[in-house]
Amino acid sequence: MPLHVELVSPERTLLSAEATMVQARTIGGGDIAFLPGHAPFIGALAIHPVSIRLTDGREEIAAVHGGFIEVSNDQVKILSDMAELSSQIDVERARRAQERAEEAIRRGDDVTAQAALQRAHARLAASGRPVA
Structure with missing residues (x-):
């Protein structure tokens, strides 16, 4: 079953x-x-x-x-x-979100940026694209 x-x-x-x-x-x-x-x-x-x-x-x-x-x-x-x-993930949008989150982390905005980076990585992984 x-x-x-x-x-x-x-x-x-x-x-x-x-x-x-x-x-x-x-x-x-x-x-x-x-x-x-x-x-x-x-x-x-x-x-x-x-x-x-x-x-x-x-x-x-x-x-x-x-x-x-x-x-x-x-x-x-x-x-x-x-x-x-x-099938519904906008890969380019996810990559841009990843880049923004990585930049925010470099500036010291850890908590919010870490969550955004995790979401971007989940989208990219689900879409079958490598996470850079």
């Missing part, structure tokens, strides 16, 4: 699909993979790509900017304040 996966942001449902595996990174817990039959789980998501292996063999990758993941009864719910599917 496959997993039913829903990736939801406040604006809309980005993905509702059947999958064989979901990989995510949690805060304080590291990387975790979910397969059918996984024990119930709730975790806080890090700013990082989430990989969803669909039942037809394709892989859908999303840049997830924090949020929560809940797994129960072969249902995976990913709730994020902001998430983008790889």
Whole structure:
């Protein structure tokens, strides 16, 4: 039996699909993979790509900017304040955001710039582009 996966942001449902595996990174817990039959789980998501292996063999990758993941009864719910599917990522915009964040870090604006840099890296990684 496959997993039913829903990736939801406040604006809309980005993905509702059947999958064989979901990989995510949690805060304080590291990387975790979910397969059918996984024990119930709730975790806080890090700013990082989430990989969803669909039942037809394709892989859908999303840049997830924090949020929560809940797994129960072969249902995976990913709730994020902001998430983008790889096909929807504007790579040039992400590169510009990365450059702005790196410059802000050099000027000493650590906290805000670090979060912006993490988001830019997640977008670039999800889009399949190398993170410089």
